[in-house]
Amino acid sequence: MTPGRTQQYLVIAWAWSCAVILVSAVSAVIGFLLVRGAGALNLELIFGHTAALDAVLLRRPVFGGLFPAIVGTLLLVLLSVAIALPVGLATGIYLAEYAQGRIRSLLGLIFDVLAGIPSIVIGLFGFSLAIFLHQRLSGRIYPCLLISSLSLAFLVLPYLIRSTQAALESLPFKHRITAPALGATRLQNIRHVLLPRAMQNIAGGIVLAIGRCAEDTAVIMLTGAVATAGVPKGVLGHFEALPFFIYYISSQYADPAELSQGYGAAIILLIICLMLFGLNKVAQKVVAARLYTNVAKKRWQKNGP
């Protein structure tokens, strides 16, 4: 029996109500946060009672402000992406360009599994790695910024691998045969033809990885994030981080002032993550434009008009 008009209208009504429910849910979440927390957004939220300039230049420590947590998150992101990027990029290139048949599906499966591992398991792994190194290698190693970054690198590796692989594989076939037909080696083709064109999609993966590092709590909770640590002075020390601060404050704020700090922190983290997302789209366009003009410019200079 074909669905009559009423049934079709029911489907449409259902679709619309789902959309309405979803949009109201997310507006409730964000709206609640903004309403309760907008009042907390000021310099004191970030720097406590220390002067902003002194804090940023690390002349004086900040107490009761988010600055150490923000710096901690920043360092975490930088370190993790620095570790994961070369490995992820190279792996993606290998999968897209060199691997064949069985090896390719095996590796593909392994990386799908890696992508699915819950963050808490990776955190547990990082923690036990730290203990292992502490007991076997050096008593100076314990859960710290370095271990956290390493664990986060594990977490975001699949994003980088996937986006590099997908970016390279989605390039038109002609790019793989034109330059080699003119004598370029595989490596030269990858470096001068494929990578520049795939860069915009790879950049998308990088931004995703950055976002993931900034927001993750489960991994850092187990590998070195603490309630109070000041600005980290080295990679082998405890550190504070924004998402951990939010979690910590949510369950144990001592007074309404601390609670509003929590709201402020949540808003800041939300803004950072959403901005990264928007940055993604902008970056893609910018990277594409620049690389194309650079590539064209170089060819022009080398070979003449």
Next chain:
Amino acid sequence: MLCFAAGGWCGALDAFNGETGTIRISGGTAHIPVMKEAAARIMSSHPDIQISIAGGGSGVGIKQVGEGLVDIGNSGRSPSDEEVHKYGLKMFKWAVDGVGVVVNPKNPVQSLTTAQLKDIFAGTLTNWRQVGGSDKGINLYTRDEASGTREVFWKKALAKGDITPTANVVPSNGAMKTAVANDPWGIGFVSVGHIDATVAPVALNGVVPTLDTVRQGTYKVARGLYSNTKGAPTGLVQKFIDYLFSPEGQEIAADKGFIGIK
């Protein structure tokens, strides 16, 4: 600036002059306010020193300091002989605290007997009506097994009675306070030093858990606040422990709601 405000108590902080390095502290969550304040004072006058503070509970503090992962492990219960022997711990008790039962300020129930408390936490008494309150289910909050506060509560207030597995579990004293403050029908236990206007203390067998009753000894559910180190403390860590025992340190402890040992 803090030195000026504290008047002549600068002396204790002077001990840190010329020191650099890091102190890693973890463990008992009741100690955290005191640790934070002490760290803030030390770090503002001596920016080369870095102190990091983590929570986790007394169990965490003891284990981590024993394994060498932190320099000072705080605990709200005295480490057992087994733990002292296994890790070679040195214990320093710098304050006395109590563990009090708390309910939401909106709750009319202000007093309980040990028998009632045992039944509530065992899960046999499930409605506030049964202890003189409104007709609402009792929401239990307890701590995880690493908690020294929980251990003291279980031993002394509950007389080793069972805690029902259906109770909500919160990870720290601060979290317990927040949970009970937000739940009109909740009941939990928290360090006496943490009790403020957001929660209402419950008298146990007629004795209200306050600083005074703990000090006088009339409120029996008391425990010491310990900072433990692996072996005798040296250098910066030794100075920090000394600071806790100094008049300034004891003043901080009293300020945060504990009873100084001196």
Next chain:
Amino acid sequence: MSRETIAHTVFSSAAWLSAACTLMVFGFMAVLGYPILRDGLLWDMLSGPWSPMHQSYGIRPMIAGTLWIAFFGLMLAAPLSLGCAVLIQVVAPRGFGRLLHNVVHWMTGIPTVVYGFVGIFLLVPLVRQIFGHGSGLCALTAALMLAVLVAPTMILFFVQGLSQVPRSYLTAAAALGATPIQRLIYIMLPNAWRTLSAGLVLAFGRAVGDTMIALMLAGNAVALPHSVLDSARTLPAHIALVIAADFDSPEFRGLFLCGLILYLFTLTASLAVRCTVTSGRQRP
């Protein structure tokens, strides 16, 4: 060695290093959890209650809690996501649908801990008030927030699935007079069911592996949950709470068992998705 060979070696070592990472995680879990097997505690751990005071380190309540909360979250999120995907792809593809698509894209960027934070202060009192009893910290609250968390990714997956149906089918049906909804029901859904079920499985995997929402909203009681209004604890929350224990104790070893279970679960989910999707591609 020529540049080519060096490059090849570098790339392949990177790939095998990444693969090694995956296996290392499994290895650590297995090796550190091995004493449980060796001491014969495995069955007790998988089936008993959690009561360290009585020497019982069973994680069965946590396994149950994980499955309940994830299942509930999915039950709430799946119809919602399908509805939104239908709207984006079929009902309003050019107007509101595009807007919704962008909104959903942005939603995937919202951090989990923010959801948990808002859940504590908005959802928990709400649930407590609506049901009149209980603390509001329960499986239902966690499941509701979880649904909002996984819905965006599921929607994007569903939209992709619906959009990959061959155009020729749709044009043929349109030529025969089918309305968009009829095309949806008769052509798109049957053809896309593989991707749709893959999306479901992936979302389930994500729901099972999430730590913060359950940790902050579900109450963390150690008892087996019997209703949605019971306080429950999931495996990830359990790991986060018990990480404090003594390194040689069964409690701590039990954590690696938890980790192993989670790992194996997501492994199965990944395999299932792969099989569904590949077998779909092999069809003529």
